[in-house]
Amino acid sequence: MSTSPATETSQQPDRIREEDIARAKDLVGFYYPTTQREHFATATPDVLRNFARGYGDDNPLYTDAEYGAGTRWGSQIGAPMTGVAVNEALRADPLPAGRRRPSFRGIHVFVSGSSWEWFRPVFPGDRLYTFQGFENVEVKPSEFAGRSVIITRRHVRMNQRGEVVSIARVIAIHTDREKAKKTGKYDEIKPATYTAEDIAEIDEIYAAEGPRGAEPRYWEDVHIGDSLGKMVKGPLTGTDLILFHAGGYGFTPYAPSAARLGYQNRKRIPAFYVNNAQGVPDVAQRVHWDNEWAQSVGVPMAYDYGVLRDCWLSHYLTDWMGDDAWLLHQSSQMRKFNYVGDTHIFTGEIVGKRQDGPRRVVDVELRGTSQRGEVTCPATATIALPSRDTGPVPLPQVPEDIARTATEIYARHNQLGRNS
Template identity: 65%
Template sequence: MTTEATRSGTNPDTAERFSEQDIERSRSLVGVYHATTQREHFTVASEDVIHNFARGYGDDNPLYTDAGYGATTRWGSLIAPPMIGIAVNKQLMADPIPKDQRRPAFRGIHAFVSGSNTTFYAPVYPGDALYQFQGFENVEVKESEFAGRSVIITRAHVRMNQRGQVVSVSRVIVIHTERHEAKGRNKYADIEPARYTEDDIAAIDAIYEAETRRGPQKRYWEDVNVGETTGTTAKGPLTITDMLVFHAGGYGFTPYAPSASRLGYLNRKRIKAFYVPNEYGVPDVAQRVHWDNDWAKSVGVPMAYDYGMLRDCWLTHHLTNWMGDDGWLVQHSSQMRKFNYVGDTHLITGEVTGKRVEDGQHLVDITLRGASQRGEVTCPAEATVALPSRESGAIELPSVPTDVSQAAVSILSRHGELLKASPTLIR
């Protein structure tokens, strides 16, 4: 689960509750899409960016980290890992959004990413810029066991390169909860931090030592059988260092842009509600639930926890190791059912559940699970992988839906027109 929360400093009787106006505004925005005009930490997928992003979640696959190796593969180059879009985004120029089409602020409301579903259409190469447009696809209001009333919003994120080629479409489910309810319904109060002996660490290290990567050895569709397993990938024990390295790889900045020194002051002026005083009276980002145990406890969880997108990276890492250089991850769908706390260790496993040929693609369906040392499945997932066939040779990449492709070209064209008129606005 990842938090995108802000906290209001206004009237406590109203600051942390849903506004009916905000809920209705959300419903009215379903099907309305706008260009993303904010940049991410990185805007271009250079070799260094790709390398550091992969290593940020613990992936040393040479297809992502070694340009010389990449040149020997079917791709002819180092390429980016599937999840690179969460770290690379260049701002688009776009016409102002009409006031009645702006997203509600949901000030004082806590938010968790509970799952996502992504289709991957094309590789990202070194030198590619990534742009994005997004919008609401669904809005649901319900009662949550954890936090009372919730608003569940599914957001679609379409990512494209500088040529207008769509590389992925992600649908992310975000649960918004009233923070006063979250603090009053702490069903996680009995969870204790994980502790390890030297033997425990040795057992985890043994799993790391035994992990394999398919790499250049082709995995043919004909050789895969329903019911076979995909091995085991270890992740953890989770540390604050892991979180810092994941951030250093590029994740976790837009739209809040945590900043240092005077830039932090300016950012605090821009989004004051995102900054909450810490125990020393210093305004700090609400995002620190991922590294500050005391602040995490204040929002109803027993200790700091990871980002849902980090576990998506782990799950896709498991898949890309299994499928090899010649495979293609077509679709990946995950759920973040439980928190992954600092100190937790996860084992990622999978099983082949189906095989089929569709639109010329030789596809394999896989069910995955990420389970903690508590025996809890915190992140179940489903995936579809395209593999080479002994009969047809190399795989075919998925086709982008026509309406999505046309929208990408239109938005990028408008960006170009506005950029010509004001070329100094983007740096």
């Protein structure tokens, strides 16, 4: 059914162009504004609610405007990962002469991990803007696809006051779609099936879950070795992925579109569209819901987005920590695919307890484990908890260089707006 990786890859030209690698390397250390908007530009109460619900989070701090008014924040706020769905376009000057973003046409992209730092809440009415840059570009041999280009990007999100909300680092692996086919690496993986008893066991975990909410979890009351409990996500369905999109994720920069807008988008980025079995051009992004297309790029069935599991990890943490705490940092690795049909159990424990400047924090190790017994997404996090001695959690300071860059980019955005 499949040829060996060596035979398969040696007979095909490499679609990863040296020109794109050079362009990517030339952007290392250089920030440029994001000039495309996301699905949402303004964090309305509805946007905040629907984004959280899109990955299964019913925390009223994120979903109920009236509830939020009674918390220390005085308002509903956005879930930690809200920035992946809310972004307004920045006005910006063209890239300097000689600098161009790589196109990587015909290349498949896998997110293999990310790290996030959060500095202030997203409130209803906030507009978010992003600037980004490449931190590192590395070319490596790949068992899966001949060779790969691993790019670490930094995304800085700020609000309409030019205040930095979050900094995210995302590791993306770029591989040749054609060379990734038929390696045989995943031949042993079969779709998960469940009995009524299996579903009942999963439902028992769902029934026991829930956010801690208004009851403070004080730093003095937690100890190294404490468990954060258990959370379940799954079995993953196509419906889950549709709802995640409905919550706002997955539209930039490719902008999957319907009907005439889809035709116009196909003219804009034809390489993003690949004919399906019926001869119809459809988005390459459909690896997340189309088993046949997923198999054509070398995996056994459709799979999730890495950022969906990042949302699940943050959901696990925010349910445990309560309204008064603040998630400072989360870092994850996506070591295995999460296929449609898979179920994940999230567990974690306190591995450190310390003072960090004016804050009292705990360090957490956590992970999602699939029904195959595989840890697909190990992660670490740092959470600031309220203290009986020192009071509420002070929010962290933004690094000076990032704050300065944000001020400069946002000022230029406003200047270009006045001049237009």
